[in-house]
Amino acid sequence: MTTGTETPSAEAASAPSASPKQRLSTVQMLHLMRLEMDRALRHGYPISALVVGLDGFDEEHHLPWRRALMPAIFRELKTVTFQNDVRGLGVWTERFQLAIFPHVTPDRLLKLTEDLLARARDLGVPGVPADARFTLSAGIAHNLHPGPMSFDTLVEEAEAGMGIAQSGGGNRVVQAREVERELDKLREEVDNQILEIQEFQSKLFADVESKEELWGNQLLTSVIELFKREPEKSEGVLRVEKEVIALLKCELAAWRETSTASRMIEHQKTIDNLERRVAKLTESLGLTEAELKRVAQMKNIDLGIASIYRNIQGLSAEEAGAEQKKEMLKNVFEANLALRAQLASLS
Amino acid sequence: MTDSKNKKRKDEDEENTFTGASTATAEHEKPEGVLYLGIDFGTSHTSVAASNGVRETISSHVGYPKDVVSKKLLKKDVLFGDEALEKRLSLNFFRPLEILKTKNHDRADFQANLKAAQDLLKEIIRLAKPRKDELVYGVIGVPAQASIHSKDAIIKTAKEALDSVMLCSEPFAVAYGLDMLDDVLVIDVGAGTTDLCRMHGTMPEESDQITIYHAGDWVDHRFAELMVERHPEAQFTIQMLKEIKERHSSVDERVEPALIELPVNGKPTQFDVTAELREACQGMVPPIVEGLKKLVSTFDPEFQKRLKNRVLLAGGGSQIRGLHLAIEREMLRQLGGGKCMRIQEPVYGGSNGALKIAHDMPAEYWEKLK
Numbered sequence: 001m002t003t004g005t006e007t008p009s010a011e012a013a014s015a016p017s018a019s020p021k022q023r024l025s026t027v028q029m030l031h032l033m034r035l036e037m038d039r040a041l042r043h044g045y046p047i048s049a050l051v052v053g054l055d056g057f058d059e060e061h062h063l064p065w066r067r068a069l070m071p072a073i074f075r076e077l078k079t080v081t082f083q084n085d086v087r088g089l090g091v092w093t094e095r096f097q098l099a100i101f102p103h104v105t106p107d108r109l110l111k112l113t114e115d116l117l118a119r120a121r122d123l124g125v126p127g128v129p130a131d132a133r134f135t136l137s138a139g140i141a142h143n144l145h146p147g148p149m150s151f152d153t154l155v156e157e158a159e160a161g162m163g164i165a166q167s168g169g170g171n172r173v174v175q176a177r178e179v180e181r182e183l184d185k186l187r188e189e190v191d192n193q194i195l196e197i198q199e200f201q202s203k204l205f206a207d208v209e210s211k212e213e214l215w216g217n218q219l220l221t222s223v224i225e226l227f228k229r230e231p232e233k234s235e236g237v238l239r240v241e242k243e244v245i246a247l248l249k250c251e252l253a254a255w256r257e258t259s260t261a262s263r264m265i266e267h268q269k270t271i272d273n274l275e276r277r278v279a280k281l282t283e284s285l286g287l288t289e290a291e292l293k294r295v296a297q298m299k300n301i302d303l304g305i306a307s308i309y310r311n312i313q314g315l316s317a318e319e320a321g322a323e324q325k326k327e328m329l330k331n332v333f334e335a336n337l338a339l340r341a342q343l344a345s346l347s
Numbered sequence: 348m349t350d351s352k353n354k355k356r357k358d359e360d361e362e363n364t365f366t367g368a369s370t371a372t373a374e375h376e377k378p379e380g381v382l383y384l385g386i387d388f389g390t391s392h393t394s395v396a397a398s399n400g401v402r403e404t405i406s407s408h409v410g411y412p413k414d415v416v417s418k419k420l421l422k423k424d425v426l427f428g429d430e431a432l433e434k435r436l437s438l439n440f441f442r443p444l445e446i447l448k449t450k451n452h453d454r455a456d457f458q459a460n461l462k463a464a465q466d467l468l469k470e471i472i473r474l475a476k477p478r479k480d481e482l483v484y485g486v487i488g489v490p491a492q493a494s495i496h497s498k499d500a501i502i503k504t505a506k507e508a509l510d511s512v513m514l515c516s517e518p519f520a521v522a523y524g525l526d527m528l529d530d531v532l533v534i535d536v537g538a539g540t541t542d543l544c545r546m547h548g549t550m551p552e553e554s555d556q557i558t559i560y561h562a563g564d565w566v567d568h569r570f571a572e573l574m575v576e577r578h579p580e581a582q583f584t585i586q587m588l589k590e591i592k593e594r595h596s597s598v599d600e601r602v603e604p605a606l607i608e609l610p611v612n613g614k615p616t617q618f619d620v621t622a623e624l625r626e627a628c629q630g631m632v633p634p635i636v637e638g639l640k641k642l643v644s645t646f647d648p649e650f651q652k653r654l655k656n657r658v659l660l661a662g663g664g665s666q667i668r669g670l671h672l673a674i675e676r677e678m679l680r681q682l683g684g685g686k687c688m689r690i691q692e693p694v695y696g697g698s699n700g701a702l703k704i705a706h707d708m709p710a711e712y713w714e715k716l717k
Contacts, residue, residue: 043524043699043703044398044703044706045396045400045402046400103400103402105399105400144400304399304476304477304478304479304481305399305400305401305476305478306380306399306478306481307380307381307382307383307397307398307399307477307478307481308398308399308400309380309381309382309383309398309706310380310381311380311381311710312381312484312708312709312710312713313381313383313706313707314707314708314709314710315707315708315709319707320526321526321528324528324548324549325523325528325707327549327550328523328528328549328550329704329707329708329709329712330712331549331550332513332515332519332550332704332708333513333708333712333715333716335515335550336513336514336716337715337716339495339498339502339514340502340716342495343495343498343499343502346495346499
């Protein structure tokens with residue numbers, strides 16, 4: 001398998017080169033990537049991975065085209081890396097390209113990848129017929145999620161993203177974990193809506209049924225009471241009573257059925273309307289958010305980047321030397337407290 | 348449906364601890380967040396490392412347009428970093444940390460420098476891209492032996508821009524960031540001061556820290572003295588020499604010649620300043636090792652050898668080529684040996700460590716210092 005490696009750094013990107021130089025072997029480069037990953041995990045800074053593959057071109061006769069295309073795409077990757085002012089490490093093979101970017105948040109990598117996809121669409125490569133249009137699919141992964149993370153997981157996630165992008169028609173970039181999360185969230189929302197509707201339905205019909213049941217029972221009781229007024233019932237009266245009650249029950253059941261069915265249809269219409277309104281509101285909310293972002297960008301409003309923490313963290317008890325560090329932090333705090341007191345007394 | 352409920356519960360748990368900075372949905376749902384900042388408020392450069400993944404550094408220069416004309420021309424009320432340096436002739440130019448970190452607080456322009464420092468801090472916090480709805484908690488590194496007035500000035504500066512702030516010694520932050528808390532000597536070579544700190548598993552005390560003024564600025568002035576002495580015809584400013592130093596500084600014997608152009612009566616003339624630059628840089632090695640010697644000799648004799656072999660070189664000044672080797676050579680001469688290691692990220696070593704301290708600090712401490 002043809003492989004190549006390079007650092008798509010600013011310097012490398014600016015260096016004119018006909019074909020990528022074999023500076024380090026793929027194994028060496030992967031080792032460096034692992035080291036970068038370890039450092040990112042140790043120091044807690046973001047690191048993102050990108051896996052890029054060609055859409056289609058899977059037939060055997062496409063192999064020479066792939067061999068021509070992949071280094072050219074790698075050069076484009078270097079260029080966009082340079083343009084986006086980030087640094088990273090990259091390797092390429094006939095099947096895919098892998099790059100990791102320390103200190104790069106997924107948002108920045110997303111932008112970089114979109115630039116790459118856009119450039120690749122207009123790329124002409126010698127050895128590949130001009131009419132053989134090609135597109136790229138890319139997957140992005142990052143280490144900013146909770147839970148265990150390793151270099152292998154990061155690459156697997158990025159590959160999964162590329163897989164989703166390719167199966168979705170290609171020429172796109174996907175963050176696998178985000179897609180999964182979004183899907184989970186959507187599934188949860190749908191589940192909740194179904195639950196709410198079912199509860200609404202059951203409550204509605206339970207009320208109706210209980211009201212109808214009550215009314216039917218009252219009617220039956222009244223008829224039975226009517227027959228009870230006769231102190232001594234002849235056989236004929238008893239037969240009539242039995243037939244009247246049976247007939248009444250039968251009629252009540254038939255009436256209840258038609259009534260419930262018509263009410264169900266009516267309520268179903270209400271539910272359909274409500275569902276349609278929910279869908280429209282969701283769509284409208286999405287459009288509003290997109291518009292808000294667009295306006296913010298136009299006005300150069302920097303919305304900022306959210307911290308990866310939602311609340312105060314504190315030292316984990318599992319961290320190495322936790323007790324020693326706690327003592328030191330306490331000392332730092334007490335020194336600050338004493339300083340404030342000293343400054344207050346001075347002023 | 349049971350699966351769905353389980354999934355819901357799992358997601359609720361996950362949402363509580365979700366740490367993705369990239370998901371717009373998560374950001375919208377976020378009621379509030381805490382952005383931690385580790386700030387290295389240096390005389391020459393100010394760096395920030397933030398818990399949203401942003402790391403930025405700017406040179407510690409601030410400038411305000413001198414008059415209406417320059418304000419119209421520059422289209423800004425205040426300029427920072429290299430931009431301020433570049434346009435300093437049209438600006439009231441400040442290098443505020445130089446004043447704040449010294450003991451000379453009776454200067455007439457102290458208040459103006461304090462204002463400049465406040466603006467610089469606000470700028471570096473802005474560069475860290477905090478969201479409007481987030482609390483910003485910061486740990487700021489200060490020189491090991493900063494005066495009470497300097498600390499006061501820095502706290503006053505920081506309170507304007509941060510929700511809660513703590514100060515800590517710069518070399519301590521470096522050591523904490525690298526998880527090297529036992530038997531380590533940290534040398535933090537800044538522009539204004541070089542801080543030496545002895546770490547022995549507890550919070551360093553007064554006697555564990557030494558601040559000397561043989562640092563970047565001292566090298567610049569020494570270099571200027573040597574230039575005046577050996578090339579009296581050359582015309583230059585300290586800023587020009589600083590740039591030359593940043594490009595060519597080295598204490599290595601075998602190094603490419605530092606050939607530079609300086610004007611002589613208006614005509615650009617080439618000078619070889621390799622020897623002058625090396626001599627100026629080399630000049631700070633003996634005082635640093637003197638300081639190390641004090642810290643080693645007053646340490647438990649049983650652990651002195653271990654301490655000597657665990658010397659960390661940090662700060663912008665550590666980028667002088669061969670400085671760690673020169674320190675080792677001087678240690679061999681003065682202390683009979685030792686091992687000096689340069690940290691991987693000289694520019695962000697202090698801010699990374701301060702960020703780690705901020706992260707590890709318990710909630711109640713932050714609350715009390717608001």
